[in-house]
Amino acid sequence: MAAIVVRIRRIPRGSVQTYGGIDPEAPRLVGRVLATTHQDLPWHRVVRADGSLSQGQRQRELLIEEGVPMRGDRVDMKLARRKHFSGCT
């Protein structure tokens, strides 16, 4: 599980990663880790596979603040997965 924490820490600022993207074999664990781990993890950079947010408005703003490309109420995964993208909000 420590690996999961590490991977979450490695998510570049301005981009996001999905639960399954962090651990394809245990996306539920990733969620449990984020819920139980009290370290300073970039939890807001972890979104669902379809780009929908799990922590509501709160997470939304943090992502926008980091310049994560959004599409309505969800994250634009095509762009958000990479660190450099052409579009801007």
Next chain:
DNA sequence: GTGATGACGGAAA
């Protein structure tokens, strides 16, 4: 030991 739950995912309708 079994059964239910959750910051989920993918397929099917």
Next chain:
DNA sequence: CTTTCCGCCATCA
């Protein structure tokens, strides 16, 4: 595009 259903691993009652 939406809703339903089943599978996933670890934890809890």
